[in-house]
Amino acid sequence: MSESADENQPAPVVAPVSVTGRVGQSGTCPARAPRRTVAPANPFDVSRPYTTSMRLSLALGLVPGLGTGLLLVLVAGAGLPVNIAWPQLAQAHGQVQALGYTLLFIIAVGLQHFPRFLGAPLMHVQRAQWGAGLVALALVARLVGQPLAPGVGRVTVLVFSVLALPVGMLIAGSVFHGLSRRSAQPDSGPSAAWRRFVVVAGLALGAA
Numbered sequence: 001m002s003e004s005a006d007e008n009q010p011a012p013v014v015a016p017v018s019v020t021g022r023v024g025q026s027g028t029c030p031a032r033a034p035r036r037t038v039a040p041a042n043p044f045d046v047s048r049p050y051t052t053s054m055r056l057s058l059a060l061g062l063v064p065g066l067g068t069g070l071l072l073v074l075v076a077g078a079g080l081p082v083n084i085a086w087p088q089l090a091q092a093h094g095q096v097q098a099l100g101y102t103l104l105f106i107i108a109v110g111l112q113h114f115p116r117f118l119g120a121p122l123m124h125v126q127r128a129q130w131g132a133g134l135v136a137l138a139l140v141a142r143l144v145g146q147p148l149a150p151g152v153g154r155v156t157v158l159v160f161s162v163l164a165l166p167v168g169m170l171i172a173g174s175v176f177h178g179l180s181r182r183s184a185q186p187d188s189g190p191s192a193a194w195r196r197f198v199v200v201a202g203l204a205l206g207a208a
Contacts, residue, residue: 052133057101141164145161
């Protein structure tokens with residue numbers, strides 16, 4: 001009788017246990033993972049345009065600059081039997097070195113030093129790589145088109161170079177526009193002597 005009575009009784013119902021309410025073996029709740037904090041962007045970070053401008057500067061100085069210079073020296077000095085348009089290549093070589101390597105190198109270094117020295121971040125820093133790329137393209141076009149035979153192709157390449165070069169210089173130089181007005185440095189006194197130096201250096205580079 002007792003066995004039949006036990007069979008007729010309903011099975012006990014076990015209440016579900018919430019997983020979120022579990023505690024550890026020590027009786028304490030498990031520690032939550034720490035929240036990740038995102039560091040604010042550095043307003044003085046110019047790593048990408050700096051890298052682009054510096055790479056273009058070194059590329060122009062090594063490949064078309066140094067390479068063309070060595071070729072000109074070997075032809076004129078060592079008597080290398082190669083028929084090239086020496087005067088045209090010499091002129092293009094000088095422009096590549098002065099306006100390509102030197103100018104883009106100054107822009108790249110200025111991106112790092114001027115904002116930190118003046119205590120004012122650059123506003124449109126991406127213009128530096130646009131202008132540097134256009135300057136490099138214009139100088140390569142000048143180097144390729146200068147020794148070509150007279151014709152429509154030579155005129156087209158040289159016209160593009162003549163127009164693209166100043167436009168690229170203006171775009172790259174516009175990065176520093178207004179930086180002096182937003183500077184934390186005083187407008188007069190010994191600490192303001194850098195302004196005259198920049199003006200003289202810019203005029204000397206433009207005259208060259």
